[in-house]
Amino acid sequence: MTIKLVVSDCTLNVISAYAPQAGLDEGIKRRFWEGLDDVVRSIPPSERLFIGGDFNSHIGLSADGYTEVHGGFGFGERNEGGTSLLDFAKAFNLVIANSCFPKREEHLVTYQSSVAKTQIDYFILRG
Template sequence: MTIKLVVGGFILHIISAYAPQAGLGEEEKRRFWEDLDEMMGGIPPTEKLFIGGDFNGHIGSISGGYDDVHGGCGFGDRNRGGVALLDFAKAFGLVVANSSFPKKEEHLVTFRSSVAKTQIDFLLLRRDDKCLCKDCKVIPSENLTTQHKLLVMDLEIKMRKRKRVVDDRPRIKWGSLTMTGALEMGEKLRTMGAWESSGEATNMWDRTSGRIRGMVAREVRGGLEG
């Protein structure tokens, strides 16, 4: 499942994944990774990407040849499912967020049962966006299901500053307008028919204000323009 969001001027793609369990056939596993590869191909590299899900694999506690993908802070021993995930991340320039922060065991284990404790749920993002991730950990007191623990990632995405539109029209300091100047301006407006406009309201105001600023104010206000 994919969700597309716009946050702070950035386009974010969030993918939720669920890999086949270890006991299922190789053909089903192959189709899962092919479908995920195809989904990745439809996302422009300039847009933000976050992937989370149960990958039913163990990436292990150390990077072991995947230094650009694995942060060296995982849990347990690596298996074939974990290798598949690391290869996928490497191919698409991703990093495993919950392997990038040193944590206690309780903040690494994502699946716990009466007979096992493992790390099979992962959050990934683009390597170039790694700086956006400030923390990633398991909340041991919160359960998604009976056995899966809640895995969270803290992101910091700064809002893009909007470019300020520069108004090159002369600025009029209306506070400096004297009573005499105001009366003189009012008389000129009356004789010029500045208010005798028709049509759409916005256009009426543009014409009237333009006439006030451009034809009257410069003649009457003396030192008003700054």
């Protein structure tokens, strides 16, 4: 879902995203990324962009190879979905805001079960 807000002389685009879970078919995942890609491409670079959602991805603690989009304050280990998210952010000159400042673990973790803790919800922006 996308909402466009015009505030004074600034246009803000807010996108809500929910990525397919890790175990689903690769075709479903590909269609999600292609759809999000199309939406982002349709927004002029002069407009601000905010994407928030459950990306079912782990970008990891370290910014290795992605210092322009990952602030170095993530959680856990990077997985394939996390690499896809970082590549997406890099392609559109976006920043994963969650990773840009230190937080306590209980504020980083967005999903927790008796078996695991993960960070899968991200706020991505273009100012």
